[in-house]
Amino acid sequence: MSLFITFEGCDGCGKSTQSLALKRRLQKIARTVMLLHEPGGTRLGNRISYLLKWTKNVSISPTAELLLFNASRANLVDEVIVPALHAGRIVICDRFADSTIAYQGYGRSLDITFVKSTCAVATRGLRPDLTILLDVPVQEGLKRKAGTGNNDRFEQTDLAFHQRVRQGYLAMAQEEPGRWFVVDATQPRERTREIIWQKVSSLLGI
Ligand code: TMP
Numbered sequence: 001m002s003l004f005i006t007f008e009g010c011d012g013c014g015k016s017t018q019s020l021a022l023k024r025r026l027q028k029i030a031r032t033v034m035l036l037h038e039p040g041g042t043r044l045g046n047r048i049s050y051l052l053k054w055t056k057n058v059s060i061s062p063t064a065e066l067l068l069f070n071a072s073r074a075n076l077v078d079e080v081i082v083p084a085l086h087a088g089r090i091v092i093c094d095r096f097a098d099s100t101i102a103y104q105g106y107g108r109s110l111d112i113t114f115v116k117s118t119c120a121v122a123t124r125g126l127r128p129d130l131t132i133l134l135d136v137p138v139q140e141g142l143k144r145k146a147g148t149g150n151n152d153r154f155e156q157t158d159l160a161f162h163q164r165v166r167q168g169y170l171a172m173a174q175e176e177p178g179r180w181f182v183v184d185a186t187q188p189r190e191r192t193r194e195i196i197w198q199k200v201s202s203l204l205g206i
Contacts, residue, residue, distance in 0.1 A: 001088065001204070002084075002085040002086070002087075002088050002089055002090065002091070003090045003091070003129050003130070003203070003204070004081070004085060004090075004091050004093070004126070004127075004128045004129050004130075005022070005090065005091070005092045005093070005128060005129065005130045005131075005132065005200065006092075006093045006094075006095070006096040006098065006128040006130070006131045006132070007019045007092070007093070007094050007095065007131075007132050007134065008095060008096070008098050008099060008102070008131055008132070008133050008134070008169060009133055009134035009135060009136065009141075009169065009185065010136060010138055010141045010162055010165055010166050010169070011141050011142060011145050011154065011155050011162065012136065012140070012141030012142055012143070012144035012145040013134040013135070013136045013141050013185050014134050014136070014144075014185050014189065014192065015094050015095070015134055016037075016094060017189060018132070018134060018185075018189075018192060018193060018196060019035055019037075019092050019094045020035065021193045021196075022092060022193075022196055022197070022200060023035040023092055025197055026090055026200075029206065031090050031204075032087075032088070032089045032090065033089065033090045033091075033092060034080075034084050034089055034090070034091050034092070035092045035093075035094070036076065036080065036081070036091065036092070036093045036094065037093070037094040037095065038069075038072065038073060038076065038093060038094065038095040038096055038099065039052060039053075039068075039069055039072040039073070039095075040072065040076075041072075041076040041080055042072075042075045042076055042079050042080060044071075044072065044075045045072035045073075045075050045076055048068050048069075048071055048072040049072060051068065052065065052068055052069065052153065053152035053153055053154070054152060054153070055153075062104060062108035062109075062110050063110065065104055065108065066100060066104040066108075066110060066115060066118055067118070069099075069100050069104065070100065070118055070119060070121070070122035071122070073096070073097065073100075073119070073122040073123065074121070074122040074123075077122065077123050077124060077126055078124075081093070081126065082124075082126065093128070096123075096128060096131075097119040097120075097122070097123050098131060098169070098172060100115060100118075100119050101115055101116060101119065101168065101172060102165045102168040102169050102172070103154070103165055105168060106164045106165055106167060106168025106169075106171075107157075107161050107162070107164050107165040107168065108161075109164070127179070128179065129179070129203070130179065130181060130199070130200070130203060131173075131179050131180050131181070132180075132181050132183060132196055132199070133169055133170075133173050133180055133181065133182045133183065134183055134185035134192070135166070135169070135170070135182055135183065135184060135185055136185045136186055137166075137186070138159060138162040138163050138165075138166050139159070140186065141162075142155065142159075142162065170182070181196075181199050183195050183196060
């Protein structure tokens with residue numbers, strides 16, 4: 001049975017750690033799992049990701065940003081995600097279209113309906129079966145990231161931007177509770193991992 005699971009949340013919420021832990025646990029029960037990360041995941045996507053995250057002294061307008069994330073996504077959906085789901089795999093994606101709604105829609109204040117319809121073009125209507133929102137207060141997430149000493153264009157954006165992103169995520173989760181699973185990610189990592197596993201295993205009927 002194929003399954004499409006996405007992880008979402010503000011910067012520093014622990015998505016990379018938790019998505020990797022979920023992948024390993026699923027592999028232990030002999031499931032074929034693919035773990036992807038957005039932006040990126042294809043050669044074109046990796047180039048776009050670099051441009052979006054690390055270019056300096058290049059102005060990128062909010063609309064250009066929206067389209068670049070979706071160009072990376074369209075390539076990933078067509079070349080990787082859809083073929084993997086057709087092959088019956090479990091696909092875990094660390095960020096997907098909801099990141100664009102949260103960051104470019106709520107964060108950059110682009111029109112939400114316009115952002116959603118642009119995302120729908122890139123995904124060709126593909127939607128996750130389950131979206132796990134790792135919720136942490138913005139300052140805590142940014143503090144975790146600051147510790148790495150390696151901050152991209154988004155992590156350098158002001159606090160109000162990140163607050164809007166978090167509020168956007170919580171609003172989306174409230175609007176569609178059947179797909180979203182909100183986890184308080186300020187808990188110890190192991191506890192968060194167990195809560196996620198309980199949800200995913202029940203979905204798989206294990
Ligand atoms: P990462 O830190 O998870 O690699 O994500 C890179 C940054 O890009 C992160 O701050 C969130 C941001 N982002 C968007 O603004 N829109 C998107 O559609 C995606 C996928 C990420």
